[in-house]
Amino acid sequence: MTNAGLGNVLASKQVVFIGGSGGVGKTTVSAALAVSLAIHTELSVLVITVDPARRLADALGVSSLGNEPVDVDLGSIKAKGRLSAAMVDMKDSWDQIVQRCADPAVQERIFANPIYQNISSQFVQSHDYIAVEVLFELSNRGNFDLIVVDTPPSRNAIDFLDAPARMEEFFSSKLLKWLIAPYRSKVFVSAFKPFNAVAERILGSDFVAQLAEFFVDFQGMQDGFLIRAKAVSELIKSEKSAFVVVTTPSEAPVTEANFLISELVERNLPLSAVIVNRTLPKKLADREVVNAAARLEESAQEATELLVSCFRREHPDVEEELNLALPAIFSRVLSEVENCYRGLSGQVSTEVAQRTRIGADRDSIIEIPQMRNDIASLQQLSGLLEHLWS
Numbered sequence: 127m128t129n130a131g132l133g134n135v136l137a138s139k140q141v142v143f144i145g146g147s148g149g150v151g152k153t154t155v156s157a158a159l160a161v162s163l164a165i166h167t168e169l170s171v172l173v174i175t176v177d178p179a180r181r182l183a184d185a186l187g188v189s190s191l192g193n194e195p196v197d198v199d200l201g202s203i204k205a206k207g208r209l210s211a212a213m214v215d216m217k218d219s220w221d222q223i224v225q226r227c228a229d230p231a232v233q234e235r236i237f238a239n240p241i242y243q244n245i246s247s248q249f250v251q252s253h254d255y256i257a258v259e260v261l262f263e264l265s266n267r268g269n270f271d272l273i274v275v276d277t278p279p280s281r282n283a284i285d286f287l288d289a290p291a292r293m294e295e296f297f298s299s300k301l302l303k304w305l306i307a308p309y310r311s312k313v314f315v316s317a318f319k320p321f322n323a324v325a326e327r328i329l330g331s332d333f334v335a336q337l338a339e340f341f342v343d344f345q346g347m348q349d350g351f352l353i354r355a356k357a358v359s360e361l362i363k364s365e366k367s368a369f370v371v372v373t374t375p376s377e378a379p380v381t382e383a384n385f386l387i388s389e390l391v392e393r394n395l396p397l398s399a400v401i402v403n404r405t406l407p408k409k410l411a412d413r414e415v416v417n418a419a420a421r422l423e424e425s426a427q428e429a430t431e432l433l434v435s436c437f438r439r440e441h442p443d444v445e446e447e448l449n450l451a452l453p454a455i456f457s458r459v460l461s462e463v464e465n466c467y468r469g470l471s472g473q474v475s476t477e478v479a480q481r482t483r484i485g486a487d488r489d490s491i492i493e494i495p496q497m498r499n500d501i502a503s504l505q506q507l508s509g510l511l512e513h514l515w516s
């Protein structure tokens with residue numbers, strides 16, 4: 127597939143999930159893909175990001191917390207479509223879920239519960255669920271033709287696909303039933319007594335009471351919650367969704383990407399592309415480069431003398447001490463340059479070998495080079511675009 131081919135495939139979808147292991151560039155690629163789709167198609171594109179680096183958040187205009195999408199000002203970049211961005215905010219998302227699913231009296235109790243106030247840290251595993259929840263909420267509004275979803279860093283890259291099912295499981299789990307049984311009815315169910323006594327001894331009775339109260343209230347919202355969890359699962363499975371896997375050309379991320387790809391295949395979910403991010407230029411492994419390094423090594427003495435004499439000619443008044451040190455300095459510089467060439471060409475060969483390990487069609491693999499700086503502005507994002515849409 128050509129890169130423009132990827133754009134065309136994605137343009138016919140409603141949701142594009144960007145997955146991959148931690149730190150490979152999911153957030154950056156999501157933003158760059160969304161910008162390129164807004165530029166090249168007439169679509170209204172939304173990118174939902176998770177925890178973008180501060181300056182990238184500033185560039186997208188989503189620095190202030192909240193799930194509400196904001197229009198992105200593309201400045202001098204000419205675009206056929208429109209771009210909006212939203213940043214997943216855990217606290218805001220949970221508040222919205224509670225407001226939607228619970229009646230006002232229950233809402234008040236939940237919001238006041240210390241357990242709820244710490245929910246984002248208590249419910250670490252819910253980050254990916256919240257990301258899909260936000261997606262569901264925003265996609266239901268119908269304001270956007272295409273939503274690009276950056277996925278949160280998680281234990282493993284497939285977690286976000288299972289998040290709705292995990293939530294369903296949690297609500298029907300035995301542990302939850304045991305924990306809340308004594309608090310749900312005033313008639314203490316004797317079967318739960320021993321479990322509760324142990325829980326109170328280990329966790330403290332106040333904590334267990336707060337936790338139980340929270341979940342009793344939470345169970346009241348279960349139906350609304352489960353309906354949405356099912357709907358999110360359906361959306362993920364539908365033909366309106368597409369998946370892009372991001373990796374770097376290193377061993378561990380490629381292994382993780384392969385795992386993610388195999389899970390997608392197993393679930394019959396379509397893989398639209400694998401993006402290999404932060405690659406070195408292939409020309410660093412060209413024979414000429416390797417030969418140049420070898421020549422530099424062979425004629426190091428000659429090259430050093432040449433550099434020293436040039437320098438002395440340009441700087442006739444150089445201090446005596448520096449003048450004496452010049453041969454050693456230039457010799458070291460040349461040997462560093464030679465090492466650099468050798469190291470980089472070796473690394474390119476390793477990257478090429480890693481690329482061949484990727485378990486996807488060659489045609490679906492797109493490379494994005496390592497840029498000189500972190501990607502923190504729309505300008506820098508647009509520097510990635512030519513690789514996504516040429």
Ligand SMILES: Nc1ncnc2c1ncn2[C@@H]1O[C@H](COP(=O)(O)OP(=O)(O)OP(=O)(O)O)[C@@H](O)[C@H]1O
Pocket residue numbers: 147148149150151152153154155176177178179278279403404494495496497498499500501502
């Ligand atoms: N092609 C690139 N060239 C240079 N820097 C890059 C490139 N791609 C990403 N980066 C930088 O790498 C860092 C990590 O990128 P990013 O935050 O997109 O990764 P992530 O996969 O979303 O991480 P996490 O798993 O923590 O969410 C950022 O500082 C980003 O600017």
Ligand SMILES: [Mg+2]
Pocket residue numbers: 152153154176177178276277278279
């Ligand atoms: Mg990220």
